Amino acid sequence: MKRQKSGVLIHRLHVPTAPVSRFVENMWLVRGRLPQPLRQILLPDGAFVVIFNLGEPQRLCERADVREHAVFRASWVSGQQPQPIVIEQAGACHLAGIKFRPGGAFPLFRFSLAELTGRVVELEDIWGRVAGEVRARLDAARGDDARLACLERWLAQRLRLEDAPDPRVSFAATLLQRGGTGVGRIAEEVNLSHKHFVHEFTRRVGLAPKHYGRVQRLQRAISWIGQRARVDWAHAALANGFYDQAHLINEFCNLTELTPGEYLVRRSLYPGYLNMT
Numbered sequence: 052m053k054r055q056k057s058g059v060l061i062h063r064l065h066v067p068t069a070p071v072s073r074f075v076e077n078m079w080l081v082r083g084r085l086p087q088p089l090r091q092i093l094l095p096d097g098a099f100v101v102i103f104n105l106g107e108p109q110r111l112c113e114r115a116d117v118r119e120h121a122v123f124r125a126s127w128v129s130g131q132q133p134q135p136i137v138i139e140q141a142g143a144c145h146l147a148g149i150k151f152r153p154g155g156a157f158p159l160f161r162f163s164l165a166e167l168t169g170r171v172v173e174l175e176d177i178w179g180r181v182a183g184e185v186r187a188r189l190d191a192a193r194g195d196d197a198r199l200a201c202l203e204r205w206l207a208q209r210l211r212l213e214d215a216p217d218p219r220v221s222f223a224a225t226l227l228q229r230g231g232t233g234v235g236r237i238a239e240e241v242n243l244s245h246k247h248f249v250h251e252f253t254r255r256v257g258l259a260p261k262h263y264g265r266v267q268r269l270q271r272a273i274s275w276i277g278q279r280a281r282v283d284w285a286h287a288a289l290a291n292g293f294y295d296q297a298h299l300i301n302e303f304c305n306l307t308e309l310t311p312g313e314y315l316v317r318r319s320l321y322p323g324y325l326n327m328t
Contacts, residue, residue, distance in 0.1 A: 059083045059085060060085070060144060063081075064079050065077060065079065067203045071207050074206070075206060076098075076155075077150050078149050079148050082144060088139055088140070088141040090138070091324050092114075093324060093325075094307050094324075095131075095133055099151045099167075100128070100148055101129075101149045101174065105189060108122050109122070112137040112138070114135065114136075114137050126173070128167060129171045130166075130170050130171070131164070131257035134169070136171070147198055152216060153216065153220060154256055157255045158210060168258060185205055189202060217251065217255060219243060220255050222240070223241055223252060224263065268302070269302060271291045272288075274322055275291055277322070282311070284300070284311060
């Protein structure tokens with residue numbers, strides 16, 4: 052379990068054990084008090100996340116006009132985000148989150164995760180009173196370790212090994228994360244027709260495999276750039292699977308709505324989280 056302190060916020064990261072690890076990449080906690088509102092841009096990262104809020108309400112803002120926003124108070128699910136989203140936090144911040152492996156959330160929702168793509172939805176609208184019950188358990192737990200253990204126990208009760216992510220989808224996602232290209236070739240490797248592979252991957256992961264691969268390539272570039280003061284964009288492109296510098300710049304603009312230079316100005320200590328205020 053890792054603990055990091057960023058300004059006034061404490062971050063805890065926990066990697067679950069089996070059988071939960073078959074479905075979940077990690078669980079995390081963020082808590083602390085913000086002296087002033089914090090508004091950030093979250094870039095697409097290929098993750099499907101469930102969040103329980105034990106602090107003050109959070110806002111999901113319209114990128115074009117942040118005065119337009121939706122308020123999320125208790126718990127919510129953030130589906131695959133093909134474009135950046137803007138969140139605003141203020142006051143007491145206390146969140147517990149679950150980051151699922153590709154296809155790992157499917158057994159908890161039982162419908163195509165593509166229905167949640169590009170959306171953030173109140174969890175009670177999907178799970179009913181179960182969402183409130185889990186949040187109440189987390190709120191009653193004493194301390195970070197207890198909360199993370201509580202969340203893992205609940206997941207272990209809900210997730211059955213027979214419902215583990217389709218190994219063909221998991222294998223394909225791993226290939227795409229590592230830079231594999233050519234959806235047709237990947238479909239052949241997992242022994243599915245092109246059409247069936249795209250259908251299964253999209254409904255279980257939330258993004259079509261081609262778009263998922265683009266997001267993963269962007270994330271590899273972001274990790275490679277890190278906190279470098281100066282970036283050789285041609286080198287960055289070749290090191291991360293882009294055809295050339297122009298291709299990297301075009302993908303940056305399409306997926307982040309920022310130029311690479313604007314990204315450097317806004318980046319924070321956490322890759323994919325950009326400062327807006």
